[in-house]
Each structure stands twice: as C-alpha cells, then as structure tokens.
Amino acid sequence: MSPFWEKFFYTLTFIFQGSSFLSPYAYGVMHRLHHAYADTEEDPHSPSFSSSLFDMMWKTKNYYNNILHREDQIPAKFKKDVPHWQFMERLGDYWIIRIGWGVLYTLFYIKFATAWWMFLLLPIHFLMGPVHGVIINWYAHKYGYTNFKVNDTAKNLLPFDFLMMGESYHNNHHKLGGRANFGVKWHEFDPTYPFILFLNATGIIKLKRNNDLNYMPS
Template sequence: MIIIAFFLAHWYLSVLMQTFFLHRYAAHQMFTMSPGWEKFFYVLTFIGQGSSFLSPRAYGIMHRLHHAHADTEFDPHSPEYSNNLFDMMWKTRTFYNDILNNRDTIPAKFKKGVPNWPFMEWFGDRWPVRLAWGTAYTLFYIQFAPSPWYFLLLPVHFLMGPVHGAIINWYAHRYGYTNFKLNDTAKNLLPFDFLMMGESYHNNHHKYGGRPNFGGFRWHEFDPAYPLILLLNKIGVLKLRLGRDEAYM
C-alpha cells in the first residue's frame, strides 16, 4: 500500500502543478501572484514533477501556440499531424526543447508575460538532477515494493509530466464528448474527471480558453482544481482575473 500511496501522491501532485501553475498560470494567466509566490510554486512544481520537470516558460509558450493553431501543421502537438502517440510525443519534445534553448522563431506575442526564473529553469533541466530524482524513486521502490511487478510503475514516475501531457493532447483530441462545436478536435475525455484535475474537460477549455473553471457546463463536470484556485484567491495567495475567455492570453 505504501507504493500505491506514493504513486498516487506523485501522480496527483504532478498533474495539479501542471494544470494550476504551468497551464492556468504560465500559459493562460488566469490569475496573478507575487514574485515570491511564483517562486514558491516553481519549487513545488519541481518537487511534484521531479525527474520530468517541465519549464513553465517553455510550456506556457508552447501551449499558447497549441490554442492559436490547434490541429493545424503549426500545432506543437496534434494527433492530426502525427503517426501515433509516440510520434506526437517526440515532436512535442523537439518543439519544447527548441523553446527551452532559445532556438525558436515564435512571435513575441506568444511569449508575453510567461514566468521565467532562470535558475530554476536551468536547474530543473539538468540531467544529473533528473537522474537523482529517478534514483530516489528507484531506491524507494527497492525499500518498499512488495513485489517486482510494482517496478513496472517506475517509468511513469520518470516521465510523469510528459505522460500527463500525452493523455490530454492525444486522447482528448480523439475520444470523448463535446459540449461546443469548435474548429478543432478537442473533446471532453471524461464525464467526471477523477484522473486529470479538470484537464479532461478539453472541449470546454478550448471554447473558453481563459475561464479558470474547466468544468461546470454539465451537472457531472467537476473541476477539482477550481475550488483550490478560489481558496487561494480568497486568502490572497493569488488574484483571479475575471471575465477572461480569450484563446490563449
């Protein structure tokens, strides 16, 4: 049970930081926060994603492009322009690394206001740091895994951030239901999002890109991250920017 608890804790902390900090804050600027809190959530994202830490700056820029060019040849990760899931993930990795290493030619409007803590961006991307996280996960499994079969979960730990991105960017553009007619293939993957902290309501999000509540259009659509955002807004950690439904800004 210790291993299962550890896996679930890693899964949900990682996906929470991806949807809260990388997606809703870095990419869409649905709320603002002080520089101090921004650094706090940078560190929490680093802890939550560990060996698969994703740069908030690169993620934010790439995701804005996804909204602006969804399901076209300019989309960084579209199933429509990929042979399979792994092909899409590899293309996404290449696109992400070009942004991360300033090899891109992306227009400046997509980079406006994205968070950028150069030290953490650098530190989180170092291979010795990623390997240290992977070693820590492995040692934990050696200590507590009741059976060798549990070690099959380790690759998910190693690649947690990209796994979460692939679930939405591939499956939520192929399977599910729609509330809104769009010019792209975004769908709501799960009727009740117990898995992805609201990210599964992809059709809703593509319709209202700046709306902080991804669910709420049907009785069963509950976005678990939204109450947390409301709480943090109430206690002053962040400030919601209401009335925003733009595609990516």
C-alpha cells in the same frame, strides 16, 4: 501572482514533477501556441499532424527544447508575461538532476514496495510529464464527447474527471480558454477549481473576472 509566489510554485513544480520537470515558461508558450493554432501545422502537439502518439511527443519534445534554449522563431506576443526563472529552468533540465530523481524513486520502491509488480509503476513515475501530455494532447483530441462546437478536435475525455484533475474537459477549455473552472455540465466536476478559489481568497493569486463563469451549453 507576485514574484515571490511565482518562485515558490516554481520550486514546488521542480519537487513534485522531479525527473519529468517541465519548464513552466516553455510549457506556457507552447500552451498559448496550441490554443492559437490548434490542429494546424503550427500546433506544437496535434494528432492531426502526427503519425502516432510517439511521433507527436517527439515533435513536442523538439518544440519544447527550442523554446527552452531560445532557439525558436516564435513571435514575442506568445511569450509576453509568461513566468520565467532561469535558474530553476536550467536546474530542472539537467540530465544528472533527472537521473538523480529517478534514483530516489527507485530507492523509495526498494524500501517500501511489498510486491514485485509495484516496480512496474516506476516508468510512469520517471515519465509522468510525458504521460500526462499523451493523455491530454493525444487522447483528448481523439476520443470523448463535446459540449461546444470549436474549430479543432478537442474533446472532453471523461464525463467525471477522476484522472486528470479537471484537465480532461478539453473541449470546454478550448471553448472557454480563460475560464478557471473547466467543468461546465452538472456532472463535470473540476477538482482543481476549489484550490484555485482558495488561492484567490488568500490573495496568492488574483482571478480575473470571467464572463463565461456561469455559461452553460444549450
């Protein structure tokens, strides 16, 4: 992805994640660490080393903040070529900005909500990033099925992933980490993959050749 498109998608990330903005840089470094050290003490988010999902997410938050504020001791190889835009990283992390997004969400509900119970959805909007993290990093390492034998607890949470846009095929992803299409079996449709193909066809991104593209489990 070119520097222009990196900044373009950084901006979209800020807009669409809003109050739960996650730094693409810090998230990228943590994701690499998760794959390198899955379900070990060096994993930034593992149910195997946490007493509860809240304990895991608190550890994840501390890990994230250390990376974001350059207070970590993580080897340089995990940071190589990870996109970084310091201005947007800082802007998205300011508490006044996060609270501002929350105020906008609340005003939207006040204007358009047609029943009281709809306001119960607001906490999910405020914390969409952490909610997403809990679903994948906790539940997809505890529940589901496996297509592949891997050296960790990653599982495919849903046989048809209508909830996480393909990302709940976590066992597939841990086995085939460089594969753009997370779905493998006939019923595993990754809704994000067509968008990736479109971005590749238009030259916005460039997919690397992947030998695992047509790999099917026995």
